[in-house]
Amino acid sequence: MPEVAGDGQEVKLVGAWYSPYVHRVAWVLKLKGIQYEFVEENLRDLNKKSSFLLDCNPVYKKVPVLLHHGKPIVESLFIIEYIDETWKHNPIFPTDPYDRAMARFWARLMDEMLLEGSKRALCAEGDQLKKEIEQVSDAMEVLEGMKKGKKFFGGETVGFLDVAFGWTTIWLEAIEEVAGVEFFNRDKYPHLDNWKSEFKQIHVVKDSLFPMEKLVRFFKKYRQSQLKLAAEK
Structure with a gap:
């Protein structure tokens, strides 16, 4: 287009x-x-x-x-x-009012549980880190169930929830490496793993992804600075 x-x-x-x-x-x-x-x-x-x-x-x-x-x-x-x-062409949201409302709900909930939880895990240690890992794992279980039986979260084409959850395809892996944790177990979440591969092949996504090393370097510096600030308090 x-x-x-x-x-x-x-x-x-x-x-x-x-x-x-x-x-x-x-x-x-x-x-x-x-x-x-x-x-x-x-x-x-x-x-x-x-x-x-x-x-x-x-x-x-x-x-x-x-x-x-x-x-x-x-x-x-x-x-x-x-x-x-x-811009009405190439709609992102579901057309059904109920489906639209539920999409908004899940997007907001996953931002609170998964996105914010993984960000906190990036700068956490000890018991706090364990707590964040548990919350992120709970969110991943929910997403695995939502994805089952569908190519994308919205069905056969990319929709709102795919875009909302798309950050997990690279950011989550970088956070795992820096924080020394595992969120995304391919054996435990096979449906999410398949979705991750499909989503990353979409041209607008594939063309915008930057080297993992760059994101890891940035997160390492951020983690170090935040842990230093916490230690000084």
């Missing part, structure tokens, strides 16, 4: 290369063929966030931010819903 510029208006995505929240928005824009400008935000120093980001997202001061018609939309799952409702 030829790219569309979205009502003739400039579309910008404010983000950071390592953010799974940013990548899920970028995947949806690419799946719909929407031209956009990526504005890289340096978030490594939390005290040096740009005035541009603070103007766009004064409440959370986080990426991603989508700018359309000059108006900012924040929080990745809300951004994806906005994109899907604004």
Whole structure:
């Protein structure tokens, strides 16, 4: 499909290369063929966030931010819903109201259990690390059951939940290596393993994945800095 510029208006995505929240928005824009400008935000120093980001997202001061018609939309799952409702072609959300509501529910729950849990595990040790591993494992069990019998979470084609969970295909593996844990056991989660392979072959995903080594290096530095801060308290 030829790219569309979205009502003739400039579309910008404010983000950071390592953010799974940013990548899920970028995947949806690419799946719909929407031209956009990526504005890289340096978030490594939390005290040096740009005035541009603070103007766009004064409440959370986080990426991603989508700018359309000059108006900012924040929080990745809300951004994806906005994109899907604004550009109707190549729909991402289910058409059935019940299925849409359940997709929103599972996406939010997995962000809380799996994404945030694995991020906490990255900077945890001892009993806290065990607690986070248990929570992530519970979430993986749920996803394995949801995926059973389907090519993608939405059926035969990529949908909202695939995009929402797509970060697990690379970020989770990098966190495992840095934290020295195992979340993704291929024997325990065969359906998720098959989905992971299928999802990574989608052209907009495959073309946007960066070397694992780069993400591992970034996570190692982040883990070291956070553990150092915790030790100084």
